[in-house]
Amino acid sequence: MKKILLIIIFTYSLLFSKEVTLQLPWKYQFQFAGYIIAKEKGFYKDIGLNVKLKEFDSTIDVIKELDENKIEYAVTRPTSMIDISKGKNLKYLATIFQSSPLVLLTNKNSGITSLSDFKNKRIMTSGDLSSDVSLISMMFSQGITLNDLVIQEPSFNTKDLIDNKTDLIASYISNEPYILKELGGEPVIFNPKDYGFDFYSDILTTSKSYLQNNHEEVKKFKEASLKGWEYAFSNINESVEIIYNKYNPQYKSKEALIYEANELKKLAYFNTNELGKIEPEKLEKIYNVYKLLGLAKNNINFNEIVFNDLNKESNLTNEEKSYLTNKQPIKMCISSDWTPFERLNKDNKYVGIGADYYSIIEKNLSTKFELVKTETPNEALDFIKDKKCDFLSLAVRTPLMQKELNLSSTIFKVPLVIATKLNVPFINKLEDLKEEKIAVPRKYLNIDFFKSKYSNLNIVEVENAQEGLKLLKEGKVYGFVGTLYTVSYRIQSEYFNDLKIAGKINDELEFVIGVNKNDEVLLNILQKSINKIDELHTKEIIDKWASTIYEKTIDYNLIWQIVTPFVLVFIFGLFFYTKLKLLNAKLSDQKKFINTILDIQPNMIFIINKTESIFANKFLLDFFDCKNLEEFQKKYFCLAQTFIQEELFFHLGKINDNSTWIDNILKLKSEKRIVSILHPTTKTTKVFNVSIVELEDEQYLISLTDISDTILKQIQLENKSTHDKLTGAFNREYFESHKNLIINEYTKENHLLIFSILDIDFFKNVNDTYGHDVGDRVLKQFVQIIQNSSRNDDLVIRWGGEEFILLLKINSIDNAKKVLENIRKTIAQTSFEKVEHITCSIGATVYRENETIEDSFKRADKALYEAKNSGRNKVVIKN
Incomplete structure (x- = not known):
């Protein structure tokens, strides 16, 4: 009887639930776990929807189906902005992955260790700009074009890397690296985000017309979907079990699904604590890449294409109007000295970005906030707890602030930069500063997040920019991380003869309003005021105060x-x-x-x-x-x-x-x-x-x-102390004084150190026949050929006379043989002044762990002897 009753209830719920379709861009896997869980756990059913999940179908034009309301929802990629620019009326609801999982993958034994190694390599990718734009942009940024590659039709078979049918494949970081490991390979990953191309992926999308007619449903559908994702990431094992048993057309193992889940969770929460976060500014950056590659031409209103389910209506409720009337004065905590964001000037007047922003809010609300001066964010938090003020004007979104206050949506963002002394080279990536002392202000940055992300740095916590820049000037730290505007202002006003901004880092400060946890009404009032101030107006305020950093007469040095x-x-x-x-x-x-x-x-x-x-x-x-x-x-x-x-x-x-x-x-x-x-x-x-x-x-x-x-x-x-004066190669003294460092560097990460001796055949005849001047020119040209034919990591040392040492950092003896054979052939084919053609014999060996260099040299010397005895102009490698 109980079973019959359940069947009746289930049937009833289906009959009275609205059926909608969610189109997925691929086959079922953990990539779509949030939607699967929302369906399986009844989150969709709870809002009166019967959601039909549809797997990828190559015959369906998803964008067209969405635009024509033939399907209600779809998971799309950022390339859908190109369709929007051509007139498709789509609306973005949420972005599941803040960073795209699309990467290039190779096997370690391919010898490919950097993008410069891509030239003339086989790559399995579509070669289609719109599909692989992040991958292609990554390569373009390093001087690699499609003409430098051998493009192959994708087989979607990771085993092709093991079988040497290709050198690189476009893949998802959450899938193929795991498969390659299972096949016995060693994944080497090239990720576009490491080169500045950080794209969204898997955007939950509907059409504008469907949203207009079903606004409340769309809002609830988004909330139920994100609830499914939150559950999936919080209960990975349970979610994997469901997908493995019911949604597994690719027959993935549980281990593979768990690996996928953990990798995707990192991407979903990359640089944010907010699941599904989508920002018009980032969409614009991505779209600009499409434009510069010629894939899109028209402009887009990025605020317009993002669904904002906050109440945009600026009219206040009766409760909110009553609050403003009766709760007077409303006290606002501000920072007394945080130029150019906010400060009190010498006349005790509130100035800065915050001052201009709140003058608009005060005008909109027909009210006036009472200023409460604070010195630090922690003091402001204490003031709010003690009810000395009601809210914090400019809070930076950090875990502490999220825990202690109710935060509004983002007002604006400011990039972070690193300041150094004048003699420090410009810095491309903060991660490159291994073990260097970097001062970071604890007041405004998420220190724990920063330490986790940049674990190779020696983070020195400081109170603020003044303290950090002072330590930098005194040489107690290598660099200071702060906001662009604050650091620029301090350098101009106090340190312009000592410090400089050496680079921008891939992090930003997100400014919000922080309100007492117990004051939801005030939060709603302020949120409505924020919603009413458009992005362009905010940008004008920021630009105005950023420009004051350069108020002085133009000083080109400055x-x-x-x-x-x-x-x-x-x-x-x-x-x-x-x-x-x-x-x-x-x-x-x-x-x-x-x-x-x-x-x-x-x-x-x-x-x-x-x-x-x-x-x-x-x-x-x-x-x-x-x-x-x-x-x-x-x-x-x-x-x-x-x-x-x-x-x-x-x-x-x-x-x-x-x-x-x-x-x-x-x-x-x-x-x-x-x-x-x-x-x-x-x-x-x-x-x-x-x-x-x-x-x-x-x-x-x-x-x-x-x-x-x-x-x-x-x-x-x-150069005088480390290089041979004649040839420009490193000298023997350099090697003797650096050999331990060289050995450690060349043998780490399972690389091989190949110790090779190159000797010019019959060089005595060159000197005897043409004279030492010609012989010297031959030696110089000989070294140039070796240097031009070797890689950046290879080290050329003049050992004595016509004998040279070449050290190779390489992953296999076969590759070493190819490098040395290439050098030998190039020398044999090169025309030398007067002498015309010479040859060289090469003896090489693999350095053995913990052996002396003398032992390596003896073995390489025996190999050289064998090469000469067997007719010269040969390469012999002895293990």
Whole structure:
């Protein structure tokens, strides 16, 4: 009887539930666990919906079906913004994964360790920009284009990496790496977010028309779906059990599903505590990538496409109106000195971003807040607990604030930067500063999150920017992390001769309003006021106060110090973004803006293509005493013509073939890309570090940074003491003093250290026949060939006479054989001055753990002896 009753109740609920469809972009797996759990646990049924989950079907145009209301809901990718730009009326409800799981995967034995190794490699990906845009953008950013790759049709079989049918595959970080491990491989992952391309994934979407007609249902559907996701991530084992038994068309193991769950949970909560968070600003950044790649053209109102289920109605309820009338004064805690966010000036007047923002709120509410001065966020929290004030004007969203206060939605965000001393190189990634002491203000940052994310840093907690920058100036820390505006202001006002901003990091401070936990009415009032202030108005306020950082008369040294680190970090992205369409009238404003930024830099910027110079900035023209680019071109055939021929530096005399000077300097390690130029007016020698970025259509952006005063002496001293004077190879003394470090570096992470000896065959005959001058030139050219044919990690050492040591950091003996054979063949095929052709014999061995270098040398020497006895011009490797 009980079973019959349950069946009747279930049937009744189905009959009176509305059926809606949720279209998934792939087959069932944990990637869709939230929706599966919401269905299985009755979360959808509780809101009167019978949700039909549909797996991927290649015959269905999901965007078209959504737009025409043939399906109610779908999980889409950010590429759907391209469809929106073409007129599809979609509405985004939530983003499940804050960072995309799409990555490139290879097996460790492929020898691919960096993006530069991708050239001429086979890759299984669609090659379709709209599908793989984050992967392609990652490669483009490092100079790798689709023409550099061998594109293969995807087989969706990870075993192809093991069977050597391909070198790289596009995959999900939550799936294929686990499969590769199960097959006995060692996954090597290249993630776009590590290169600045951080995309959303799996966006819960409906159509605008469906939302308009079913607003309350859509709101509840979103809430039930997120409830399902929260349950799935909080109960992974139970959720896996359900998916394994009922939703497993791919026959995944439980272990694989658990692995997928844990990886996806990281992505769902990446840089946030809010499940399903979706931000118009991030959508815009993603869409801009589509635009610069030519996939989209039209503009989008990003606020318009995001569903905001907050009550946008600014009219107050009777209860809220009564609150404002009776609860007077409403006391607002502010920071007394947090420029440019807020402070009390010398006349005790409230100024800053917060002051301008709250003047709008006060006007909208027809009220006036009473200011309560506080020195720290903790003091403000105490004041709110003790009812000395009712809310905090500008709180930073941290776990502490979320625990202690009711927080509003985000008002605005500010990027974080790292400040260093002037002599520190520019910093691309904070993670690169291993073990360095970095000061971080405990007042405003989520210290625990920061320590977890940057676990390789030595975090020094400080109270505020004043304390952190003081420690930095005194040399007690390597860097200080703070907000762009605060750090810029402090450097300008107190430290502009000592400190600089050395880079932007991939974190932001999220500013909100913090209200007493027991005061829901006030939170609702303030939230409605926030909703009424549009994003453009907020941006105008922030821009106004950010600009006050630069109120002083233009001082190019100051601008260089504060702005240039950002320009250098973002300049290539900026150029990539605008694509340098200098002849395109539609982008004339962007061109002027870019040129203005370039002109205020005290480093030389030059842009050329294969036939002519395109742009030279003011600093370069002033250096060469030229009024414009045309005058420079009349004086100099090309920029490289100005490079002085000095042995320590790169110059045209070091080019032995028909390749360009740019091709040659790009072959050098970045720290070796140094040139010397004679100043035309002062006749003094200046030394520059050269940075080159390849743009589209064979264009190059060249940046020359003056390092004369800070690095020249160091380079000269280092080269004299560590390099062979004749060939430029490292000398034996360098190896003897650094061998322990070299061995540790070359043998970590299961790499092999290959110890090889290269000896020129019959070199005595060269000296006897052509003289020692020719012999010296042969040795120099011989070393250049080795350096050009080897990798960045390889180390060339002149051991004595015509004998050289080449140390290889490599993952297999087979790969070592290929590298050495390539060097041998290149030498044999190269024409040397007067001598024409020479050959070399190579003996090599694998360094054995804990053995002496002498033992390695003896074994390599035996291999060399064998190579010479067997006819020379051979490679022999002995284990």
